[in-house]
Amino acid sequence: MTSTIPWERVRRSASKLTTPLHPDDYLRLVNPLWSARELRGRVETVIPETEDAATLVIKPGWGWRYNHKPGQYVGIGIQVNGKFQWRSYSVSSPPERRRGTITITVRAMPEGKLSSHLVKGLEPGTIVRLALPEGDFVLPDPPPRRILFLVGGSGVTPVMAMLRTLDRRSQENGRAMPDVVMHYSSPTEDRMIFREELDRLEQKHDGLTIHRLHTDVDGMLDLAELDHVCPDWRERETYACGPGPMLDAITEHYEENDLEEHLHLERFSLELGGEGGEGGTITFQNSGKTIEADGATTVLEAGEEAGVGMPYGCRMGICHTCTLTLLSGKVRDLRNGDEYDSPNEPVQTCCTAAVGDCTLDI
Amino acid sequence: MAISDVKEYAHLTEEEVDQLGRELDAIRAEIEESRGESDAAYINRMIRVQRALAAAGRVTLLVGTQFKETRKPAWVLGAGLLGLHKILENMEIGHNVMHGQWDWMNDPEIHSSNWEWDTAQPAEQWKHSHNYIHHQFTNVLGYDNDIGYGILRMAREQKWSPYNLGQPIYNSLLATLFEWGVALHDLDIERIRKGEKDPKEMKRQLKQIFRKGRNQVLKDYVVYPPLAGKQWKSVLTANVAANITRNLWSYMIIFCGHFPDGAVHFTEEEIEDETRAEWYLRQILGSANFEGGRMLHVLSGSLGFQIEHHIFPDLPSNRYPEISEKVQALAAKYDIPYTTGPLYRQYGQALRTILKLSLPNSWTSSDQPEPPTPPHDRKRRGDDERPSRRTELGGWSRSHSEARG
Numbered sequence: 221m222t223s224t225i226p227w228e229r230v231r232r233s234a235s236k237l238t239t240p241l242h243p244d245d246y247l248r249l250v251n252p253l254w255s256a257r258e259l260r261g262r263v264e265t266v267i268p269e270t271e272d273a274a275t276l277v278i279k280p281g282w283g284w285r286y287n288h289k290p291g292q293y294v295g296i297g298i299q300v301n302g303k304f305q306w307r308s309y310s311v312s313s314p315p316e317r318r319r320g321t322i323t324i325t326v327r328a329m330p331e332g333k334l335s336s337h338l339v340k341g342l343e344p345g346t347i348v349r350l351a352l353p354e355g356d357f358v359l360p361d362p363p364p365r366r367i368l369f370l371v372g373g374s375g376v377t378p379v380m381a382m383l384r385t386l387d388r389r390s391q392e393n394g395r396a397m398p399d400v401v402m403h404y405s406s407p408t409e410d411r412m413i414f415r416e417e418l419d420r421l422e423q424k425h426d427g428l429t430i431h432r433l434h435t436d437v438d439g440m441l442d443l444a445e446l447d448h449v450c451p452d453w454r455e456r457e458t459y460a461c462g463p464g465p466m467l468d469a470i471t472e473h474y475e476e477n478d479l480e481e482h483l484h485l486e487r488f489s490l491e492l493g494g495e496g497g498e499g500g501t502i503t504f505q506n507s508g509k510t511i512e513a514d515g516a517t518t519v520l521e522a523g524e525e526a527g528v529g530m531p532y533g534c535r536m537g538i539c540h541t542c543t544l545t546l547l548s549g550k551v552r553d554l555r556n557g558d559e560y561d562s563p564n565e566p567v568q569t570c571c572t573a574a575v576g577d578c579t580l581d582i
Numbered sequence: 583m584a585i586s587d588v589k590e591y592a593h594l595t596e597e598e599v600d601q602l603g604r605e606l607d608a609i610r611a612e613i614e615e616s617r618g619e620s621d622a623a624y625i626n627r628m629i630r631v632q633r634a635l636a637a638a639g640r641v642t643l644l645v646g647t648q649f650k651e652t653r654k655p656a657w658v659l660g661a662g663l664l665g666l667h668k669i670l671e672n673m674e675i676g677h678n679v680m681h682g683q684w685d686w687m688n689d690p691e692i693h694s695s696n697w698e699w700d701t702a703q704p705a706e707q708w709k710h711s712h713n714y715i716h717h718q719f720t721n722v723l724g725y726d727n728d729i730g731y732g733i734l735r736m737a738r739e740q741k742w743s744p745y746n747l748g749q750p751i752y753n754s755l756l757a758t759l760f761e762w763g764v765a766l767h768d769l770d771i772e773r774i775r776k777g778e779k780d781p782k783e784m785k786r787q788l789k790q791i792f793r794k795g796r797n798q799v800l801k802d803y804v805v806y807p808p809l810a811g812k813q814w815k816s817v818l819t820a821n822v823a824a825n826i827t828r829n830l831w832s833y834m835i836i837f838c839g840h841f842p843d844g845a846v847h848f849t850e851e852e853i854e855d856e857t858r859a860e861w862y863l864r865q866i867l868g869s870a871n872f873e874g875g876r877m878l879h880v881l882s883g884s885l886g887f888q889i890e891h892h893i894f895p896d897l898p899s900n901r902y903p904e905i906s907e908k909v910q911a912l913a914a915k916y917d918i919p920y921t922t923g924p925l926y927r928q929y930g931q932a933l934r935t936i937l938k939l940s941l942p943n944s945w946t947s948s949d950q951p952e953p954p955t956p957p958h959d960r961k962r963r964g965d966d967e968r969p970s971r972r973t974e975l976g977g978w979s980r981s982h983s984e985a986r987g
Binding site: 301 | 617619620622623633640682685687688691693794798800805806
């Protein structure tokens with residue numbers, strides 16, 4: 221490949237010609253994907269999956285590494301009305317460089333303007349911003365010998381990336397698909413994303429068993445039923461992704477059975493479960509603004525309240541668009557209670573609150 | 583002639599000034615509400631044009647100078663394109679981006695927190711000296727270092743000394759080397775001369791200026807010329823010409839902002855307990871616009887709308903023309919002076935003031951109406967002596983603790 225050319229050094233020398241800008245600042249005007257300064261991608265096609273869900277095929281620009289782990293999500297920033305809005309979606313394609321694209325599958329939420337725009341209003345050729353893949357909800361390599369997927373609605377997307385990865389590996393190195401049971405709930409059959417592909421995969425792999433549940437007709441899965449659906453669920457590594465109440469019920473069920481170590485969850489909303497900080501005066505150094513914030517107010521909200529032009533993204537601690545440098549003081553991550561207090565530490569403002577007085581570099 | 587109370591000067595009651603403030607706040611809210619796609623398209627288009635000009639200028643010079651027949655036209659065209667690129671980059675793009683005019687887009691590549699411009703002054707120091715000092719303390723004697731930039735005597739209240747006799751010379755030097763004058767501006771030469779500057783802070787700033795200035799000089803005068811091989815001299819001189827063109831132009835535009843007759847100065851009594859509405863009023867009285875077509879306004883970084891820029895420094899510059907109509911209507915309604923005129927006249931008045939004030943006051947007459955004011959101490963203030971900053975101004979990035987040890 222082209223790895224013999226030291227691109228980093230070429231770029232550094234070229235920046236002598238373009239200072240104070242980077243060469244990429246010029247190149248991206250020729251082709252929007254030719255910039256590693258900010259990750260971007262071009263929407264190649266929008267494939268309708270169901271009535272309210274679509275798969276976006278995105279060609280990432282320079283700087284994308286194609287090393288996401290199956291199950292991870294990416295931040296995607298779309299300019300709506302001149303303003304970049306960020307959301308995060310699971311990557312549904314397996315990590316492969318030679319495809320040159322990644323796919324995400326989006327369901328339009330009833331109240332979600334942005335998700336509706338993604339599903340219905342996005343023209344091929346649109347340039348979007350991307351954030352590097354993240355998330356711990358991943359399929360380990362090598363995969364567990366026995367797996368149970370508990371999926372509800374659009375929670376299927378990270379699991380699809382896992383299944384596709386297992387499928388691809390079985391093709392490439394002849395490793396058989398491990399013993400996988402998947403329980404997939406969806407309101408109706410029509411709204412079941414990936415249902416045809418799942419049918420195909422099930423036919424192809426002896427190891428894969430899929431239970432489909434149409435909750436509009438048959439009601440929600442009662443977890444007591446799990447013993448019938450998958451009698452050996454206690455011996456499996458379980459990956460669950462779906463609506464919050466479903467995940468809460470699953471967590472409870474596994475805790476009752478002392479199996480929480482075998483349960484892996486993906487949630488798509490910020491649960492500010494941790495204790496708040498103590499609050500304090502937050503100083504925004506560059507703008508000279510200050511504000512008193514209590515321990516439950518995020519630094520981002522406090523900054524916006526103070527009238528600072530805070531960068532923001534998903535507002536749920538995923539995309540890192542809101543990250544700023546903490547110059548002094550201490551903040552606490554409201555999700556897990558982690559504290560950050562090293563000088564010049566980057567912190568996510570959307571999910572941290574002040575613990576005493578602190579100063580941010582903006 | 584310096585004003586110690588804007589209300590009294592404008593013959594407005596406190597209620598009237600407050601009402602004016604509310605009406606200006608409403609204009610601001612309306613613009614903020616309506617910012618959208620076309621505004622974003624404007625700044626992106628500006629950036630595309632500017633970078634295309636830069637690339638075209640460099641290529642024209644490197645290639646065009648290689649052939650005898652095209653050498654001269656290429657020199658002229660290339661220098662022109664480069665000069666134009668620098669003017670656009672510094673004024674309509676850099677200055678306005680650093681004010682935070684485009685922060686609302688949430689675009690990390692067009693944001694006041696990390697923008698760096700194509701001139702010798704580091705963005706961080708500009709944001710302090712300009713966004714903070716100049717925009718908050720606009721035209722307040724002793725507080726606003728932009729009254730003459732510590733080099734020229736621009737207000738009759740500033741004490742005359744024989745040094746000022748050289749003003750015509752300092753002025754031409756400043757115009758030609760404007761980029762470097764700006765680069766040193768935040769150091770505050772006057773405070774250094776008086777030994778009031780913290781040496782640690784000075785060293786930090788000097789280092790920053792050195793690094794930035796070195797990269798700028800290397801680019802234009804060391805890296806590009808040899809790329810033209812034998813024609814290095816042509817490229818070098820064209821680059822010098824482009825930089826000087828930018829210097830002269832930006833110098834002239836900036837001197838039209840607060841130095842034409844009609845833009846008045848203030849004493850520190852004015853900023854004691856100044857309300858937001860009074861701050862607005864001071865910005866209107868202390869600034870001067872100039873008239874011109876759309877092209878002239880873009881090329882001058884929308885500073886022909888200096889008054890609008892000073893009341894709303896962080897609203898997108900492409901909206902200043904429509905804001906201006908509303909502000910003029912308000913000025914008429916409240917009978918507030920609104921200073922404007924053609925560019926040549928505005929600059930002519932600034933130049934006349936530079937020349938006149940090189941002489942002692944008693945030798946010349948003032949061009950401003952002169953209400954009596956008590957004498958004042960005009961010494962320069964440091965950040966710790968200035969009242970704390972107003973929140974609606976753009977950012978700057980240096981902590982007081984760091985700056986003052």
